[in-house]
Amino acid sequence: MKFNLQINKNKEGLRFNYILKATLFVLLFLYIVIESTGQGDFHIYSSAAAKVFGAESIYAMSFGDGFHYLYSLIFAICLYPFTFLPFYVSKFLWLTLNAVLLYKSLKIIFSFFDDKPRVSKWFYVLVVLFSIRFIHENFHTAQITIVILYLCLASIDLIFNRNKMLLGAFLLAVGINIKLLPIVLLPYLFYRGKFKALFATLGFCAVLWLLPILFLGYEKNFALMNDWWALMNPNSAKNVLDVEETSFHSLTTLFATLFIQDPGDIHALEFRRNILHLSFEQLFWVLNITRILLVSSTLYFLSTLPFRNVMSKKHQLYELSYILALVPLIFPHQQHYAFIFFLPAIAVILYYTFSNYNNFNKLQKCFLVALLGIIFLSFNLKVLLGEFNPFYEHYKILTYGGLLVIIMLFYKPIKTSFT
Numbered sequence: 001m002k003f004n005l006q007i008n009k010n011k012e013g014l015r016f017n018y019i020l021k022a023t024l025f026v027l028l029f030l031y032i033v034i035e036s037t038g039q040g041d042f043h044i045y046s047s048a049a050a051k052v053f054g055a056e057s058i059y060a061m062s063f064g065d066g067f068h069y070l071y072s073l074i075f076a077i078c079l080y081p082f083t084f085l086p087f088y089v090s091k092f093l094w095l096t097l098n099a100v101l102l103y104k105s106l107k108i109i110f111s112f113f114d115d116k117p118r119v120s121k122w123f124y125v126l127v128v129l130f131s132i133r134f135i136h137e138n139f140h141t142a143q144i145t146i147v148i149l150y151l152c153l154a155s156i157d158l159i160f161n162r163n164k165m166l167l168g169a170f171l172l173a174v175g176i177n178i179k180l181l182p183i184v185l186l187p188y189l190f191y192r193g194k195f196k197a198l199f200a201t202l203g204f205c206a207v208l209w210l211l212p213i214l215f216l217g218y219e220k221n222f223a224l225m226n227d228w229w230a231l232m233n234p235n236s237a238k239n240v241l242d243v244e245e246t247s248f249h250s251l252t253t254l255f256a257t258l259f260i261q262d263p264g265d266i267h268a269l270e271f272r273r274n275i276l277h278l279s280f281e282q283l284f285w286v287l288n289i290t291r292i293l294l295v296s297s298t299l300y301f302l303s304t305l306p307f308r309n310v311m312s313k314k315h316q317l318y319e320l321s322y323i324l325a326l327v328p329l330i331f332p333h334q335q336h337y338a339f340i341f342f343l344p345a346i347a348v349i350l351y352y353t354f355s356n357y358n359n360f361n362k363l364q365k366c367f368l369v370a371l372l373g374i375i376f377l378s379f380n381l382k383v384l385l386g387e388f389n390p391f392y393e394h395y396k397i398l399t400y401g402g403l404l405v406i407i408m409l410f411y412k413p414i415k416t417s418f419t
Helices: 002-035 042-051 073-084 087-111 121-130 132-140 145-161 165-179 181-191 195-210 218-232 237-241 251-259 280-296 298-302 313-330 336-359 362-384 386-394 397-409 412-417
Strands: none
Touching (some): 002 087, 002 132, 042 073, 042 087, 073 165, 087 121, 087 132, 087 336, 121 132, 121 362, 132 145, 145 165, 145 181, 145 313, 165 181, 181 313, 237 280, 251 280, 280 298, 280 313, 298 313, 313 336, 313 397, 336 397, 336 412, 362 386, 362 397, 386 397, 397 412
């Protein structure tokens, strides 16, 4: 009798899981159908792709309300065939790809935990809830950041854990070619002694940057590359002040608002936010010294001498969580959706909380819950209380939340629990 009851419970559990997955799939499908209306940033990609073979530079022209195409030539060329489809169809396919790659990204992140039974299902739910704003913004703006995050995670997983070095190197090169952000993983490969993967990635990068010559010709390819660099140069004045759009969030934007009295932000509210008034040159040095300090601090997370393999898969996630979290902070021109790169870091701090919560005293529990609550609110206030969003953008609340996550990652017990 007990055996039959157990079988019935298992059947009911399987039926419930099937219904839950089917419901989530239908809701996701409807969400993508709705978000496929409108233009979003995919309109910029598609418009640039439609004109990539024209006489005018796609980096010199602007699209929509004065926005520039900031991505690679090969990406525009690959999108070119899809410009012959109705825009709604191509955008629907793009968002579907994003949904698949987000699922795969989460799957890769969770695969790094070698003792997953220690945490409840609420851990997985909270990882998504903490990131819900960034997930929604990526779909709502039809951005490419989820694709880039997946290429980062998949490349490292393939190189280190699946013995597929060439495929991993190729995926990393594709990410670097499209948006440069995954370039932070090249020093990581060097430090970990993955020299074959490093040189393979560099080789694939060279091929991808030269490949457009076959379609555009030698002179046009390099003329377009020069136009692209003019937009991307991190030392240009607009990428140091970085306040062209009120939704920018990174150290460049935060420091400009804190240390320049009038950085030229036409969207700023009439409330003071600067604590100092530095010159442009002083801001330049403060910003770059801070970047160097943050990047140098990666050594704290690596925990081993150079050219040695990772201590464990779980510790590798701890390393990657810091490296990837730096991306939206140290690069200029970063929007709120770029903070999806904090997804591994969110998983790390929540995993530590769930795994060790019962061992904390009441004061530690209260402090940790309060800290996580502040991070959650700073990340998701726009979703919860969107009417006050101009104030959140004015004071760069999101960036402070990101810095708080970075500080938590430095907490020694978190590091120890991932060793």
